[in-house]
Amino acid sequence: MKNTPSDPVPLLQELIRCRSVTPAEGGALTCIENLLSAHGFRCHRLTFREDGTPDVVNLFARIGTGSPHLCFAGHTDVVPEGPAENWTYAPFAAEIADGFIYGRGACDMKGSVAAFAAAALDYLRGAGGLTGSISFLITGDEEGPAINGTAKVLDWMRANGHIPDHCIVGEPSSVDRLGDTIKIGRRGSMSFLVRVEGRQGHAAYPHKADNPIPKLARLIDRISTAKLDGGNAHFDPSTLAVTSFDVGNPAGNVIPSRAEAKFNIRFSTEHSFASLQTWVDTQISVVRAEVGGAWSVSVSKGADAFITTAGPFVSLVQGAVAAATGIVPRLSTSGGTSDARFVKNFCPVLEFGPTNATIHQVDERIAIDELRATQSVYGRIIADYFSSAL
Known part of the structure; x- marks a missing residue:
């Protein structure tokens, strides 16, 4: 990529142009793997299968070997676009218009993946060294049966000594404005x-x-x-x-x-x-x-229903979001299910990401300003996490 890796805009455009309709990888994981491996992450391409279900490609990437270990969990698979003729711009073209990036997955959740990747690389460049670990758990099966994705990657992580201390899932949790909601559990x-x-x-x-x-x-x-x-x-x-x-x-x-x-x-x-x-x-x-x-x-x-109880991790993320956005986010358990339901069996997990107004819709899109603001929030979370003593 010609642009700096800390700019999430070209990265998100590249991800949207990968037609990764679940369970197809579509090149999206390759894009993330190439970016992270070029900056020192050790990447593992993990393919799982089960009788009667499609093969699913997943990615685990980690830099550092010790604690504290913060993991970002997300997915690059997307739902089908529906009739392409109903879109203002082609659903996998990643067109920019009126300050928005249009495309399937812009909010759910390639935007979060791009924003966190950019924030992590910025932090690594500026920190002058990492005490602890940052990792990415990126699945291609969240929008599908969720059989050969996050759940099996977590089992692999446990078997290979990669279970994090805490996890952020990049689901688009915000409702009306970036920063207004953090998901602390799910029904x-x-x-x-x-x-x-x-x-x-x-x-x-x-x-x-x-x-x-x-x-x-x-x-x-x-x-x-x-x-x-x-x-x-x-x-x-x-x-x-x-x-x-x-x-x-x-x-x-x-x-x-x-x-x-x-x-x-x-x-x-x-x-x-x-x-x-x-x-x-x-x-x-x-x-x-x-x-x-x-x-x-x-x-x-x-x-199963779950809740991440109040404590230092919840307070840290809530404080970082408030500092970066000027909004004290409400703590919510609303909505359907997410892959956080698997992560909660291994470590404390929260969900935070951009607004969800257009997810799964025709003309799914994210404002460029919001994408960059999401990067800033993630950057604040990372910096606060590694400067604290959770």
Whole structure:
């Protein structure tokens, strides 16, 4: 690259031009690897696979060998662009217009990757030496199944002595203005599919059939109006959303033999996978005792709820963001899931990045001023981290 490595703009443009729609690497990890290795980082290209899932290429890069060890975790895979003709500028062209860089991944989250890389290189040049370590965990599987990405890289890191002391995940956490929000945790996610078997029959002779629809409808009414909890100091009340009710029946004069429904629970630390499964099983038992039927349920465990408790690391990052932006960020657990759910099993983790107004949208973009300001915030976090005694 002709430009200085501390300028995140050309780096982000280069990353956006890599068509790394999950799980394709698209050259994005090669770009980061070339940049970091040229500045002393030891890079490891890690490819993982599992039956029934695509191969995923990941990157781990580290400079330094000791503690304190600060890791930046992120991803260069992006969601599909959708109809390209709906974009003002080609989604992988990284055009600059009116002070913005346009392109898929500009905010989520190639912008954060570029900003942190630039901030880290600036720090290394200016510090005159590093006491401790800086590392990058960059996956190509965050927007996909998340099976062959961060979780397996972390296992490799543990096996090879690379677990950090603390981690920043570069998710676009800011809502209205850069610096207004830090994610200190996430709700858990758990999905259920409930099926009721009946007996098919003619709608004119319902007594000769066994209609599963009213049975399942009674359960759905019961659980969709239930209060799971009242929330707590860090989490809003848990929620249950019914996402599907299907009988696979195109005929208007036939009682179907089967009905099934899907629902998702987003839950706080008031619950666990086991407690929620027990709760759902109890609701089914109550309804089954009332109306009978042959019931079955299958469960998909998405992510457990977690919180990074208040302490020196949270205070340091919150203070650095406030010093760099003039805003005291709120500490939030809102939103869906992220790869922080894997990192939290190994070290304290926070999420911080630019505003998220256009993520996954047509004309995804980031203001150049915001990109450079994000670099400045990361730079302040790095400097404060290595000058403190966490």
